[in-house]
Every structure is written in structure tokens, then in C-alpha cells.
Amino acid sequence: MPLPGPGGKQSFIIIPVGQEVAIGHGMAKQVEETEKILDDTVWQNYLNQIGQKIAAVSDRKDIKYHFKVIDSDQINAFATPGGYIYFYTGLLKEMDNEAELAAVMAHEISHVVARHGIKRMQAALGVQVAYELVFGAEGASNAVNSAIGVGMGLTFAGYSRNNERESDSFGMHYMVKAGYNPQGAVSMFQKLAELGGDGQSIYEQLVSSHPDTQERISKAKARVAEQTPLPKSLTLGTKKYQQMKSRLK
Ligand SMILES: [Zn+2]
Numbered sequence: 001m002p003l004p005g006p007g008g009k010q011s012f013i014i015i016p017v018g019q020e021v022a023i024g025h026g027m028a029k030q031v032e033e034t035e036k037i038l039d040d041t042v043w044q045n046y047l048n049q050i051g052q053k054i055a056a057v058s059d060r061k062d063i064k065y066h067f068k069v070i071d072s073d074q075i076n077a078f079a080t081p082g083g084y085i086y087f088y089t090g091l092l093k094e095m096d097n098e099a100e101l102a103a104v105m106a107h108e109i110s111h112v113v114a115r116h117g118i119k120r121m122q123a124a125l126g127v128q129v130a131y132e133l134v135f136g137a138e139g140a141s142n143a144v145n146s147a148i149g150v151g152m153g154l155t156f157a158g159y160s161r162n163n164e165r166e167s168d169s170f171g172m173h174y175m176v177k178a179g180y181n182p183q184g185a186v187s188m189f190q191k192l193a194e195l196g197g198d199g200q201s202i203y204e205q206l207v208s209s210h211p212d213t214q215e216r217i218s219k220a221k222a223r224v225a226e227q228t229p230l231p232k233s234l235t236l237g238t239k240k241y242q243q244m245k246s247r248l249k
Pocket residue numbers: 107111159164167204205
């Protein structure tokens with residue numbers, strides 16, 4: 001069943017959307033059993049508001065998106081299949097404006113829009129489980145549970161380089177569409193490259209000193225250059241972000 005992806009690109013997915021959401025929900029439950037959700041409704045609402053704004057201009061509106069802040073020093077953010085997206089306070093503290101947050105947010109939403117997670121899972125599940133997910137009853141618990149297990153176990157795998165490039169590219173498109181200055185993506189990618197990393201992060205290897213990070217910075221710079229002069233309406237949102245950041249101390 002071909003489904004629309006970013007920019008109307010069609011992707012071949014066999015696991016139905018209902019099952020994808022059930023798997024994502026199960027993974028989100030496990031994440032929230034092991035990680036501490038930040039006890040600050042102002043921050044949770046702020047993250048949700050930015051997330052919903054970007055999701056609304058994305059190419060995927062057949063699911064409900066969920067956004068939460070995790071209280072942990074890890075410098076990371078990730079998305080499960082089906083639209084459950086998490087940001088760590090360790091990453092939020094490294095950011096200096098809302099456009100930088102929007103850059104990572106739009107990147108994560110793009111992984112969901114393009115169904116990178118569910119495709120990776122589909123490839124890892126094996127025929128039997130995939131078959132049950134496709135032809136079994138909606139929410140067939142055994143198959144969904146196996147898929148949740150596989151999803152949690154894919155932590156070491158990361159996304160392919162092509163998936164990352166695709167999410168960077170559509171992410172920049174979405175953040176601008178939502179009204180953010182794309183310069184936020186350039187400064188964010190530079191920061192993530194400087195922070196380096198051991199490559200052991202779960203779901204996403206946002207922080208990495210890999211040579212690919214230099215490529216993503218040049219690509220982001222090129223995208224900004226293409227759009228220069230940038231419309232004055234595009235915001236960095238520095239003042240608001242600094243206010244929010246002071247709450248994280
Ligand atoms: Zn990514």
C-alpha cells in the first residue's frame with residue numbers, strides 16, 4: 001500500500017498505520033517506565049506547541065503526534081514509529097533559540113513522516129511477525145508485543161545515512177514552513193558536531209563527530225544561502241527560548 005511521504009514521495013509500507021501507532025505507543029510506555037518525564041507543565045506545553053506547529057505543516061497528518069521532555073543529562077532526542085517524540089533536557093540546555101529546537105523537532109518529525117522507524121522494524125521483524133501485523137486483527141497483541149521488543153532492541157542500529165539525509169532535508173523545509181529561521185539548523189548541527197559523541201545513544205545519534213556531520217552542516221548552509229535574503233518573518237525566537245532555558249537550571 002503506497003502512502004504519501006515527504007514532498008508527496010510514495011513509500012512502500014506493509015505494516016498498517018493502526019499497528020504502527022500501537023507499536024509506537026508500546027515503545028513510549030516502556031520509555032516512560034525507564035526515563036523520568038520532566039515535572040514542568042510549562043515546558044511540556046511549550047515543547048508540545050512547537051511540535052504540533054511543525055507537525056501541522058508536515059506531509060503526514062494521519063496520526064496524532066505526542067511530545068515530551070525527559071529529565072536527563074543525555075544530549076539527545078528521538079522519535080518512535082507512530083509519532084511519539086522525546087527531547088532530553090541535556091539537549092535543550094545546549095540550545096540557544098527556538099529555531100534550534102525547531103530544527104531538531106522538524107528532523108525527528110521527518111523520521112515519523114517518512115516512516116523510517118517502522119520500515120527499519122519491518123525489515124528486522126521477520127516474515128512471520130510482519131505477516132501477523134498486516135493480516136492479524138488490529139492491535140493483535142502477540143505480534144505488536146514482538147514488534148515493540150524488536151523496536152526497543154534496535155537501539156544500536158541507528159538510522160541509515162540516507163534516512164538521516166532525508167530527515168535533514170525535509171526537516172529544514174518543515175521548519176521554514178512553520179516560520180523558523182533555517183539558520184537555527186546550521187548553528188544546531190555545528191553544536192552537535194562540536195559536542196561529539198561515543199555513538200552509543202539510543203534511537204538517534206544526534207551527537208556525533210562522524211565526517212557526515214560536516215556534510216550536513218555544509219548542506220544546511222547551502223539551503224540557507226538558497227533562501228537568502230531570508231524573509232524577515234522567519235524567527236529565531238531567542239528571547240522566549242532564553243526564558244524557557246532559565247527554567248531548566
Ligand atoms: Zn535522525
